[in-house]
Amino acid sequence: MFSTSAVDAQVTALREQIQATEDQLSQLREQLAHAEEAQHRAQDAGKLETDWQQEIMGALNNPQHQYYQHQPQPQQRFSLSNAEFKRYGRQLIMPQVGLQGQLRLKAARVLIVGAGGLGCPAAAYLAGAGVGTLGLVDGDTVEESNLHRQVAHSTDRIGMFKVDSALSYLRNLNPNVNYIPHRAHLTPSTALDIFDNYDFVLDCTDHPTSRYLISDACVLSGKPLVSASALRTEGQLTVLNNPPRAPGASDGGPCYRCVFPRPPPAESVVSCGEGGILGPVVGVMGILQALEAIKLITASPETATPPPSLLLFSAYSIPQFRNVKLRSRRADCTTCSANHTVTPASLTSGSMDYIAFCGVTNPVDVLPSSSRISASDLLSTLSTTSPHDDDAPVILDVRDPTQFELCNLPSSINLPWQGLSTRLREDPQVMEDLKDRDVLVVCKLGNDSQLAVQMLEAANPGIRSLKDVKGGFRAWRNEVDPEWPDY
Structure with missing residues (x-):
């Protein structure tokens, strides 16, 4: 079922495409008019040239008008139109472009x-x-x-x-x-x-x-x-x-x-x-x-x-x-x-x-379904527990600090995926704080969170349970909170 806004957007897009097509058709008509005008000018010029040649030949046969032998035939004076000189003049006077460069651009x-x-x-x-x-x-x-x-x-x-x-x-x-x-x-x-x-x-x-x-x-x-x-x-x-x-x-x-x-x-x-x-x-x-x-x-x-x-x-x-x-x-x-x-x-x-x-891969899918929960399940978990309870799950947000600052769940902990392996290796306290706890890992799209779960499992099996939120905050926005920022 399409929403009203989606239908309106589709109608607007179609109108825009029709307008663009009409604009292109108008441009083609204008180009055709210019081409036909140029064709007429060429035909007229050819007629003038024929008349001119006849006049010259007549003059050559007339001793009283020998000066015609020194008159040049009419030629096009410039390679570009006045409109083109005006439009491209600021680059035409550059030696790197000049007339020949502009003609190459035109061609x-x-x-x-x-x-x-x-x-x-x-x-x-x-x-x-x-x-x-x-x-x-x-x-x-x-x-x-x-x-x-x-x-x-x-x-x-x-x-x-x-x-x-x-x-x-x-x-x-x-x-x-x-x-x-x-x-x-x-x-x-x-x-x-x-x-x-x-x-x-x-x-x-x-x-x-x-x-x-x-x-x-x-x-x-x-x-x-x-x-x-x-x-x-x-x-x-x-x-x-x-x-x-x-x-x-x-x-x-x-x-x-x-x-x-x-x-x-x-x-x-x-x-x-x-x-x-x-x-x-x-x-x-x-x-x-x-x-x-x-x-x-x-x-x-x-x-x-x-x-x-x-x-x-x-x-x-x-x-x-x-x-x-x-x-x-x-x-x-x-x-x-x-x-x-x-x-x-x-x-x-x-x-x-x-x-x-x-080596393009589909979205990351490396965890079994038993190690994943939905955004709706996360909402249920948050609704039935208090973050102050000792038994409350740890919400681990593995986005970078800039994204975490944009929007985050209350009481969630930011542990960025980038540099996580180094952090785990150099700071044993991280795993100690997660020991014997239920940990739910979330990211923007549900990809980095799966990799983070794998890395945490390999680092220390002392975590009581470890799962990621399928689809990340995009799923959270679609399933739970439509006002969650879409960035």
């Missing part, structure tokens, strides 16, 4: 994969710079938790496809760009077909599986790749497959697998929802991606390709930026070496399992 076709924290600022600056064609790939919809960092979206577009929301913003910024929406997540079977329509690719995603896929597809399709990531207060950026060369070519730029041959352990991969992200941090990285893309596009053919490097950003460090040199292509790389095993056929056939390669 460029750029694909941005991911319309989130990285993709929003990257798309905005590329559209503002006058990239001719800009494609966006994303299958997600706008959520309220996105808005503090994904600046192309807005409150009234919650529930709308991120691609449509971003394109609505971008069309208002620069209606002269040709925008192409791809309202689905990138997959191995679709990547090459999509990439073939573009010249440059920006990886604005947030997971290793997509980063390996995008890099592989860029090598196979011969596209330079600008890749970035951000988490908490740190980010990193690199330009890959530049120059783009076929697998086995020693002068090609390294790919993502050259830099990271093996993915990080699955349990170490932390999302923004779990680890947090500071909005300006991901914004900085997205802007830097746009900058690197503009540098790639506007560079003249004679410009030397800079050596590969990895730019590291840390908002709370001094200095905030540092650069790490990268080596060239790896001789044993599975994607870009002479002995590569990643091929177009293996990619499109589905035999490339990026999820298995990255």
Whole structure:
């Protein structure tokens, strides 16, 4: 049964999508009108040129009008329109761009994969710079938790496809760009077909599986790749497959697998929802991606390709930026070496399992049902005992101190999962305080709490009973307390 608010949100989202489609149709009509006008001008110019040539030939046969031999034929005076000169003038006068650089931008076709924290600022600056064609790939919809960092979206577009929301913003910024929406997540079977329509690719995603896929597809399709990531207060950026060369070519730029041959352990991969992200941090990285893309596009053919490097950003460090040199292509790389095993056929056939390669696991499920209780069971336990009773269970909250400060259960004890093994090893009093007690462990989602239970069991079997709360505080909010903060 859908709630009224859910139906209202769906209606609003559909209206927004219809409006976005109508806006795109209006833009296409306007472009058609301009094209037809240009066509008429060309036809008129051709007629004028024919008349002019006839007049010249007549004059040449007339000795009294020999001066016509020195009159030039009419030509288009400038390569850009006055509107383009006015819009892009501040960058046109930069020697790094100039007229030729702006013409390269106008002819460029750029694909941005991911319309989130990285993709929003990257798309905005590329559209503002006058990239001719800009494609966006994303299958997600706008959520309220996105808005503090994904600046192309807005409150009234919650529930709308991120691609449509971003394109609505971008069309208002620069209606002269040709925008192409791809309202689905990138997959191995679709990547090459999509990439073939573009010249440059920006990886604005947030997971290793997509980063390996995008890099592989860029090598196979011969596209330079600008890749970035951000988490908490740190980010990193690199330009890959530049120059783009076929697998086995020693002068090609390294790919993502050259830099990271093996993915990080699955349990170490932390999302923004779990680890947090500071909005300006991901914004900085997205802007830097746009900058690197503009540098790639506007560079003249004679410009030397800079050596590969990895730019590291840390908002709370001094200095905030540092650069790490990268080596060239790896001789044993599975994607870009002479002995590569990643091929177009293996990619499109589905035999490339990026999820298995990255070791992505389902939510943690390591405890038997007898070692778990529900959020409702926790409520019953708290309702029937007093925290001052000697027999009352110990509520162990293993979130980090920052999350614990946001919201916590009365009389709960904060023992963060991060660093728990060190704490248990160096502070025996922790286990002594839990000895002969019933201990209930809780975290945000019910993952870290299971691992904490395992660690506590291994450290000391003297605890009377040890269980985790299934689903953590998300389940507590859904089942018990709807006013519990949703962060």
